[in-house]
Amino acid sequence: MTAPAHHHAQAPHAYVSPIPVRAAHLGDALASEWTKIRSVRSTMWTLGVMILLMFAIGLGVAALASASEAPLGEESALGFGFFGMLPASICVITLGVLTIASEYGTGMIRTTLTACPSRARVLTAKAIVFFLLVFTLTTVVTALVAAAQVAMVDAAEPTGAEWLRATVGAAAYLATLGLLSMAVGTLIRHSAGAITVMIGLLLLPLVAAMFMFSQSLKSVQEFLFTYAIPSQMISLYSETPPFGESGPAGWEPLLIMAAIAAAALGGAYALLNSRDV
Amino acid sequence: MIEAVGLTKRYGAKTAVYNLSFQVRPGVVTGFLGPNGSGKSTTMRMILGLDRPTAGHVTIGGHPFRRLPNAPRQVGALLDAKAVHGGRSARSHLLSLAQLAGIPAQRVDEVLGVVGLQDVAKRRSKGFSLGMGQRLGIAAALLGDPQVLLFDEPVNGLDPEGILWVRNLMKKLAAEGRTVFVSSHLMSEMALTADHLIVIGRGQLLADMPVKDFISANSADFARVRTPGAEPAQREKLTSVLVEAGGQVLSEPDGALRVTGLPLPRISDLAHDADVRLWELSPHQASLEEAYMRLTQGAVDYRSTDDRLAHLQPPAQPGQPGYGTPPQPPVQDVPQQGWYAPPPPGQSPYGAAPQAPGQNPYGAAPQAPAQNPYAGAPQAPAPGPYAPPAAPQPGLPQPSDDTSKDVR
Numbered sequence: 001m002t003a004p005a006h007h008h009a010q011a012p013h014a015y016v017s018p019i020p021v022r023a024a025h026l027g028d029a030l031a032s033e034w035t036k037i038r039s040v041r042s043t044m045w046t047l048g049v050m051i052l053l054m055f056a057i058g059l060g061v062a063a064l065a066s067a068s069e070a071p072l073g074e075e076s077a078l079g080f081g082f083f084g085m086l087p088a089s090i091c092v093i094t095l096g097v098l099t100i101a102s103e104y105g106t107g108m109i110r111t112t113l114t115a116c117p118s119r120a121r122v123l124t125a126k127a128i129v130f131f132l133l134v135f136t137l138t139t140v141v142t143a144l145v146a147a148a149q150v151a152m153v154d155a156a157e158p159t160g161a162e163w164l165r166a167t168v169g170a171a172a173y174l175a176t177l178g179l180l181s182m183a184v185g186t187l188i189r190h191s192a193g194a195i196t197v198m199i200g201l202l203l204l205p206l207v208a209a210m211f212m213f214s215q216s217l218k219s220v221q222e223f224l225f226t227y228a229i230p231s232q233m234i235s236l237y238s239e240t241p242p243f244g245e246s247g248p249a250g251w252e253p254l255l256i257m258a259a260i261a262a263a264a265l266g267g268a269y270a271l272l273n274s275r276d277v
Numbered sequence: 278m279i280e281a282v283g284l285t286k287r288y289g290a291k292t293a294v295y296n297l298s299f300q301v302r303p304g305v306v307t308g309f310l311g312p313n314g315s316g317k318s319t320t321m322r323m324i325l326g327l328d329r330p331t332a333g334h335v336t337i338g339g340h341p342f343r344r345l346p347n348a349p350r351q352v353g354a355l356l357d358a359k360a361v362h363g364g365r366s367a368r369s370h371l372l373s374l375a376q377l378a379g380i381p382a383q384r385v386d387e388v389l390g391v392v393g394l395q396d397v398a399k400r401r402s403k404g405f406s407l408g409m410g411q412r413l414g415i416a417a418a419l420l421g422d423p424q425v426l427l428f429d430e431p432v433n434g435l436d437p438e439g440i441l442w443v444r445n446l447m448k449k450l451a452a453e454g455r456t457v458f459v460s461s462h463l464m465s466e467m468a469l470t471a472d473h474l475i476v477i478g479r480g481q482l483l484a485d486m487p488v489k490d491f492i493s494a495n496s497a498d499f500a501r502v503r504t505p506g507a508e509p510a511q512r513e514k515l516t517s518v519l520v521e522a523g524g525q526v527l528s529e530p531d532g533a534l535r536v537t538g539l540p541l542p543r544i545s546d547l548a549h550d551a552d553v554r555l556w557e558l559s560p561h562q563a564s565l566e567e568a569y570m571r572l573t574q575g576a577v578d579y580r581s582t583d584d585r586l587a588h589l590q591p592p593a594q595p596g597q598p599g600y601g602t603p604p605q606p607p608v609q610d611v612p613q614q615g616w617y618a619p620p621p622p623g624q625s626p627y628g629a630a631p632q633a634p635g636q637n638p639y640g641a642a643p644q645a646p647a648q649n650p651y652a653g654a655p656q657a658p659a660p661g662p663y664a665p666p667a668a669p670q671p672g673l674p675q676p677s678d679d680t681s682k683d684v685r
Binding site for chain 2: 014016024033111118274276277
């Protein structure tokens with residue numbers, strides 16, 4: 001020791017905290033992310049608006065359909081759930097991006113990664129908390145809306161598999177889309193930029209396909225119509241491919257979305273680990 | 278203990294930190310000084326594993342931060358007071374950090390009390406003043422009750438009471454045996470808080486020494502002695518008497534003498550014995566701030582220029598003196614301000630330096646600045662007659678060579 005002003009007795013490294021030291025684990029990170037996600041207003045706003053839209057649109061469409069005399073054929077009323085899912089997905093995208101990008105925007109990410117140097121643990125905790133929150137909430141909402149739609153509209157009685165896809169399947173699809181948004185938010189590190197990218201990804205393929213009149217672009221148009229995210233949401237409600245003979249149907253759209261989200265999250269893990277914060 | 282070895286960080290073509298090696302020891306407050314943009318924050322981020330060094334490495338207690346077991350219980354940091362989500366209340370913010378680090382939730386209320394934010398704990402931090410934000414950041418750093426603490430500009434935005442509080446807090450934390458590393462660009466603040474100084478400029482180490490050494494090396498006292506201007510013989514006579522008595526005498530541009538090594542009463546006695554009248558005998562001390570600025574002036578990145586509003590000035594119109602260019606005073610007028618008075622306290626003597634480089638005794642200009650682009654001078658035993666008396670400053674420019682040895 002060089003500073004003569006300090007004649008305290010302690011040797012270097014003498015300070016020992018009275019608070020018991022224990023190694024932090026993923027459970028701690030989950031608790032932390034839960035505290036974070038419930039203590040900001042943007043969560044309440046995006047999820048509140050999502051619930052509101054799903055109820056308003058789902059019930060509104062069902063009311064219109066029940067008032068109409070046109071027969072529904074062999075279709076069940078569960079397919080009406082799609083109309084609430086599209087606006088809900090915009091809310092989920094926003095929340096998914098904000099979950100991580102707001103940390104970059106505010107600089108909070110540096111505080112977070114100082115408190116937990118394991119960046120993978122932070123991202124994993126964020127992904128789990130976000131997924132479970134969105135999945136649970138949308139499962140409940142889609143179930144309530146679907147029950148109301150089936151009760152209101154005079155149509156074929158849905159099977160158990162259809163019920164499962166329209167509730168758990170739709171909720172899982174939305175939550176996985178949210179995970180993709182979170183991964184994009186991690187890659188882009190900017191809220192507005194990442195939300196723009198995700199909304200573009202959601203809507204532009206379909207809009208572009210609508211204007212592909214040229215015969216030479218026919219195959220591209222068909223591909224976009226089949227695999228655009230809204231089209232896949234519709235496929236989720238259908239046993240057979242709704243657009244032509246090929247294409248995803250049933251649970252397949254969810255698997256496609258899960259694969260894309262997993263790839264994006266893999267990139268997010270790699271970049272988060274290697275990049276300077 | 279923080280140890281950096283050959284730490285280098287480049288962002289593209291810009292080198293933010295170059296070959297920085299230092300140790301931060303426990304039990305003392307170590308000040309980390311440098312002008313804006315000198316690489317202090319980059320270094321702190323590298324210590325915390327947030328930025329990856331281009332070359333070299335930095336360890337805390339022997340481990341790189343990201344491989345430190347129970348890192349948040351060993352290291353606490355305030356990097357940026359604004360690095361919080363403004364929509365979150367102070368308590369939620371700290372709670373999320375405590376949970377992340379596996380710290381009991383009751384600790385949150387303890388640190389809120391320590392920094393004095395208990396009454397606003399439920400308020401969203403968006404509405405916090407800069408000072409409150411600093412307190413929240415300090416609370417986050419203290420959360421894990423860590424052995425090593427890093428604070429980046431902790432007194433920014435604090436009121437005088439808050440500054441005093443931070444100062445005492447740092448000293449208390451160090452006295453408990455912790456490693457406390459505090460960055461600042463204010464020498465005056467560090468002189469009061471820190472025991473040890475690490476000074477960097479343009480990302481390179483300029484000094485690494487105890488504050489006491491820095492002060493004794495840089496703030497040497499001197500006496501200014503003035504004899505009647507019309508009688509140069511008296512001046513010569515006094516000079517020889519003072520030199521005989523063991524003092525060092527330097528001549529100032531306006532004819533005054535700068536005397537070191539003799540107390541004021543002794544100078545007076547010697548002058549009296551030699552029958553020399555004195556017009557001035559005044560004590561002076563070069564301030565620490567001044568020494569710091571001399572050390573770093575070559576390393577300042579952001580230097581202001583005069584705001585001349587040139588594009589708004591009407592072109593000079595000869596023959597119309599009324600509304601044209603304001604009459605320019607002859608340039609020679611400027612240096613006529615008296616050198617009899619010492620520079621007013623608080624006013625930087627460097628402000629005047631560019632006007633009259635040769636005449637300002639404080640300006641570093643005559644000190645062969647070409648020898649070392651960072652340090653103003655002290656390397657060579659300054660040949661100029663106006664070099665500050667503290668010229669033989671041990672190791673200011675080569676700190677890692679001699680001053681560090683006695684420290685380690």
